[in-house]
Amino acid sequence: MKKVKSKKFGEKLKSKTTSQKFLKPQKLAEANLFTMSAIQVSLREQARNVLLCENAEKKAQCAFDVFTSHQKGEHNTSLLDTEGWPERPGRPEKPELLDPRDMPKRRSGGHAGRIGLLHALAHIELNAIDLAFDLLGRYENTPMPEEFYFDWLRVGAEEAKHFMLLQGRLKSLGSSYGALPAHDGLWEAALNTAHNLAARLAVVPMVLEARGLDVTPQMIEKLTKNGDKESADILEVIYEDEKTHVAIGSKWFSYLCQKQNKDPQTQYQNYVQTYFRGDIKPPFNKPARDEAGLPEEFYIFAR
Ligand SMILES: [Fe+2]
Ligand SMILES: [Fe+2]
Incomplete structure (x- = not known):
């Protein structure tokens, strides 16, 4: 797995980050539903791989790779996917996941407070990657237009970018994701x-x-x-x-x-x-x- 640079994530996604690109679905009423076509089958398997990945940085890289491969039309269309869907995502050993009630109170100021805030945000973004890819594969019984899947692929890639930006910042401040406990309520x-x-x-x-x-x-x-x-x-x-x-x-x-x-x-x-x-x-x-x-x-x- 090649090293992820936050800049790369930013650059690749920069051109289409305005909401206008998403607000007007093209002829939604007449759009073809994206049932069990090969592309969805392939995408479902790829989304499962992102969801189950246990390493946070690899998960972010994998999310971004799935997005770019679909952008380029490189997806594998030959794999049938009849497997079930995982209930929970793969997660790294660290951070320790605590019940929200057991979370230590976050320091509000200084260096420790800044690390605490960035760590909490990185945890939210890691969950957000999983939530986007969960949407892509879990609801196979609710067929949606093709545009739905491309929208959520882009969301998933942007969540990966957010995670890597925060992880980069944590590292530059002498910490990293996993250094503090996180809550499991998300x-x-x-x-x-x-x-x-x-x-x-x-x-x-x-x-x-x-x-x-x-x-x-x-x-x-x-x-x-x-x-x-x-x-x-x-x-x-x-x-x-x-x-x-x-x-x-x-x-x-x-x-x-x-x-x-x-x-x-x-x-x-x-x-x-x-x-x-x-x-x-x-x-x-x-x-x-x-x-x-x-x-x-x-x-x-x-x-
Ligand atoms: Fe988001
Ligand atoms: Fe986000």
């Missing part, structure tokens, strides 16, 4: 919605990733104020990409609701009530949420 959302693609889209991109849009600008401000421009710049990249991820989630959620003749707002609120245990609390980043196609009427409701 995969819970995946397990709760493992049977229902629309519910997964409501909870993961449209609740969890949307929350990222609310909190990231303050983190960028704080890092900048504390003189850590390198980390602030990485978070800027992540913030811009994450708007697109929420937009992709909203787009495909609306597509599924339209197909099932359901009202998207009511469905979103039902799924959040049923499958998301946390709070959806202000302050909300309304401009970023609006930009991502997530209207206020969806997420402000009595629970």
Whole structure:
């Protein structure tokens, strides 16, 4: 496995990071559904390999390689895939995964606080790689248009870029991913919605990733104020990409609701009530949420 350079990830993905590329699906209503065609079969096997990879940097590299091979049309179309889908992703021995209630309180300032923040973000991004590739292979019984798979491949590659940028920054500060414990609550959302693609889209991109849009600008401000421009710049990249991820989630959620003749707002609120245990609390980043196609009427409701 060749060494991953964060710059390479950034350069390859740079040209298409604006959300406009994703907001208008081409003739979704008439799009051919991507059932068990060879490309999907091959993609499913590749997505499983990413999910099961136990080494964090190799997982990120593998995610990026799957994306680029599909971009170039180099995917293997001869392999049939009839295997089941793993319940959990492969993970490295370190970091130790703790119940969220057992996590030590993070230091808020200084060098240790900065490492703590970057480590927590790297853990979120590693989970995000798995969540994107899980979407590509888990829901084989819900056939989707080809564009759906390409959208989530790009999301997965961007999550890999985010992980490697944070890992690079941690290393330059004398640490690395695995040096601190991390919590195991993030995969819970995946397990709760493992049977229902629309519910997964409501909870993961449209609740969890949307929350990222609310909190990231303050983190960028704080890092900048504390003189850590390198980390602030990485978070800027992540913030811009994450708007697109929420937009992709909203787009495909609306597509599924339209197909099932359901009202998207009511469905979103039902799924959040049923499958998301946390709070959806202000302050909300309304401009970023609006930009991502997530209207206020969806997420402000009595629970
Ligand atoms: Fe990300
Ligand atoms: Fe994301």
